[in-house]
Amino acid sequence: MNTGEAVNAPAPAARRERGELFGPRFELFADVLSLGLATAVACLPLVTVPAALSTACALLRRRRLHEEPCTAGRYAAALRARAWRGDLAAGGVLLALAALFVADAVLAAAGLPGAGLFGLFLAVVGAVAAVAGLRACAAPTSAHGWRSALRTGAVRAAGDLPGSALVLLALATAVVCAWAMPPLLFLVPGPLAVALTAVELRVDGTRHGAARR
Template identity: 50%
Template sequence: MDTRQAPAREPGEVFGSGFTLFADMLLVGLLTTVACLPVLTAPAAFATASATLRGTMRGEPVQAGAYVRGLRARLTARTLAAGLVPPLLALVLLVDAALVRGTLPGAGAMALALALLALGAAVVGLRATALEAPYRLSVREALVRTVADPRGTLLLAAAVLLAAVLAWAMPLMVPLLPGPLAFAATVVDLRSS
């Protein structure tokens, strides 16, 4: 017979402390989805999500007000300019994908190259938003970390692919996906630091 006792729960806590980080990650995912609706704010929203999840790992509670204050602090001209990159990249990829669907020679190789380009851009973008430096997005530093940490890069690529599969298989999960992606980027950044 096991005589170990379960850890005591806080008053009002339903699931225990092990579930708290998961619930915080999902809340951050919802807040990030809402913050990403104006597309230009996506880099600042993901950077805020990463910073919020770092705070959660230090024992700070996730609060919507704190998230909004962090988001406002990160909404600078630089992050808004960085917010132009994902829609422009998506536009280029859509045009290229339309061309690949044609009967051009080498269409299969080009389709693979486009998929790898999109995956690489997502990984570098997540790394850039997960940097701990406050209110700063550095693509150069993200590229250096992407190349210097191949294991972390593969982990982030797997997270992006899993998020894409989940978005395709269960579209209702899309509002929650930014949380796990920000969490993956944050954890990869913490382990490589």
């Protein structure tokens, strides 16, 4: 056999075990759907949104690094194990800021003098705050304390602009999907958590690669 042909020959496809119906990609897809539904249910009280999204990101991180499955049972167990005092405080602050943002948006839409410039400023501030908050939810430290997680999210939002753009794009996609098809609202938290986790793992991988050099 020619050596060049051996080098250029395509790698054999991964073989499934006997009795295995679906491959690992379908298993990931099923995990994301299950995780998205569980996260959406956990977010229903609204004050639990930071804890719910942070738990989803933590499970996806463990799946990527340690190949642990992301089942609804594991999600519920991880959610119960959190220190809820800080999580509820973070959720309360989030609701207060969201109410303030909505009130300012209503004032900007009322046609007051300078409403256009104020609306643009409000959109920029809202986008920056959303990216920093989402990156804080994806930070591993969010399970232990939100102050350090928020600092990490703010630093990464400012220091990793491509990643922040990806986070903003993922959020916009989730909002558009939920707006166009409201039933998808119960599924979009899963893909959103996947996007957040992928962005953070990308940053961690880059730092580890630079450290090895």
